[in-house]
Amino acid sequence: MHITLQKSKIAKQSSVEITGSKSESNRLLLLQALYPEFELANVSNSDDSCLMTDALASSSEVVDIHHAGTAMRFLTAYFSIQEGRDTVLTGSKRMKERPIKILAEALQDLGADISYVENEGFPPIKIKGKKLTKHQVTLKANVSSQYISALLLIASKLENGLELTLEGEITSVPYINMTLSLLDEIGVESSFIGNVITVKPNTKQLKSKTLTVESDWSSASYYFSIAALSEVGTEITLSSYKENSLQGDSVLVDIYKHFGVTTVFNDNSVILKKEASILSPLKLDLKNAPDIAQTIAVTCFALGISCDLIGLHTLKIKETDRLVALKTEIEKLGGTVAITDKSLHLSASENIKELVSIATYNDHRMAMAFAPLALKTPIIIEDAAVVSKSYPTFWDDLKSIGFQIIPNQS
Structure with a gap:
């Protein structure tokens, strides 16, 4: 129209x-999927956040996130640690033209099982969820901060946490700090010193609380x-x-x-x-x-x-x-x-x-x-x-x- x-x-x-920030909402929705003890208020009513919610609740082998770029990046990391689950993550025609290789390679370096269904380096991707024990990885920092945030959001669920070294000029630093601040708010320990971000592993149940999205x-x-x-x-x-x-x-x-x-x-x-x-x-x-x-x-x-x-x-x-x-x-x-x-x-x-x-x-x-x-x-x-x-x-x-x-x- x-x-x-x-x-x-x-x-x-x-x-x-x-309504709530799409950026904050999508981060918190993923963290809530990992830590169900949290409640969320003022979640974004955007298509992207609705798609994120549906994808996290889906039991289907094929998950279609349409145009939602943030969801594509975050869910690539999320499904990589869902042990025993196979997922094909796909999207719109434009999404299939948006690169995912840098994030996929970082996850593969951590031990993830990710392969390309159509074109090398682009969605759709097939992810075989497994336990990731490696904890050190290097990532180009000047492409998309969403790649960085995707890794940080799952880091506390990795057996040994994560030590992420960033190469080059870091893009969209406030969005990385947003992710780390939200981790801190739920009780996950992290540090960002120089070009190295460290997130400690967490195995305990976190304290229940309601998080309100700005x-x-x-x-x-x-x-x-x-x-x-x-x-x-x-x-x-x-x-x-x-x-x-x-x-x-x-x-x-x-x-x-x-x-x-x-x-x-x-x-x-x-x-x-x-x-x-x-x-x-x-x-x-x-x-x-x-x-x-x-x-x-x-x-x-x-x-x-x-x-x-x-x-x-x-x-x-x-x-x-x-x-x-x-x-x-x-x-x-x-x-x-x-x-x-x-x-x-x-x-x-x-x-x-x-x-x-x-x-x-x-x-x-x-x-x-x-x-x-x-x-x-x-x-x-x-x-x-x-x-x-x-x-x-x-x-x-x-x-x-x-x-x-x-x-x-x-």
């Missing part, structure tokens, strides 16, 4: 409740963008968020000061306030928060300022090649974009074309990142339902704050 977003103006004061900062990014494009004096309240968040995308608080958005923490909520700003060119290294690159690029385009975004090498292996997709769609709107395999340069542009149809490439973040443009010009979003991957109620929430959205009949 395509939708048309008419040129909109949001309420001066509005509020939105956002709301998703990636989802909050679209409201930061909306605030930036709104009139001075606009306020948007979002819940539930922590000032000392584990999520790397909480850097939005600092980044969006550049666009005149100040953030006030109030109990479990944040209030985004639009104040006057000097719109100067922006340079950012987003290696620790690549998921907000699309939002920031569109914000800059809408405000007519140039930006240089680097540290984006992981965007090429997401739901789509996000760098190519951004270039294509922003240039449809009248912008000028240059990309490399790890950076994006947007030139300042004064005019935005009206009623451009934005392709979303099966990528939820493409749909949501471009939606705030409706505060400047009417636009069409193709395949709008793709947002369910991470934020199923996104369009309803936009309507609730004043966006005018019309389903296309064609």
Whole structure:
């Protein structure tokens, strides 16, 4: 279904409740599968987390996780230690193009039995679950932090724990720290010194508790963008968020000061306030928060300022090649974009074309990142339902704050 977003103006004061972080939810769902003594609250209602939940509960030999990249990485590790169980882990056409070899080889070095069903290095993969006794492994650290987190999440269930040595520049450090913090929260001991992460084995039953998932900062990014494009004096309240968040995308608080958005923490909520700003060119290294690159690029385009975004090498292996997709769609709107395999340069542009149809490439973040443009010009979003991957109620929430959205009949 395509939708048309008419040129909109949001309420001066509005509020939105956002469900739990997909990143935290998927980590905690796996840990709960390993340690059933835990209860979870405010779990993400995203497609990815629903797929993760279903996969962990499934007794089928074939587990299909569709577009859920995090689930593919985490479950590859999880099924490797399910003794006596054979599992074929597969996904969508795009998932079969996303590499898994680096993680599979690390698990094989630990003793896992993993083979490729179709193409070497890519899903689907066949996993014969077994007891893993080796505990030392080396992993390239500059590809995807999800490979690292996948190993860390199962580490305490390995007979001798895990000593993980990281090679090269480490990507998305906040997501690694998130995983380690969650391990600490449930009572698993770990350390991260230099380029070596150690997780101790755990054989005892852990103390029962309820773990509450913080709301998703990636989802909050679209409201930061909306605030930036709104009139001075606009306020948007979002819940539930922590000032000392584990999520790397909480850097939005600092980044969006550049666009005149100040953030006030109030109990479990944040209030985004639009104040006057000097719109100067922006340079950012987003290696620790690549998921907000699309939002920031569109914000800059809408405000007519140039930006240089680097540290984006992981965007090429997401739901789509996000760098190519951004270039294509922003240039449809009248912008000028240059990309490399790890950076994006947007030139300042004064005019935005009206009623451009934005392709979303099966990528939820493409749909949501471009939606705030409706505060400047009417636009069409193709395949709008793709947002369910991470934020199923996104369009309803936009309507609730004043966006005018019309389903296309064609």
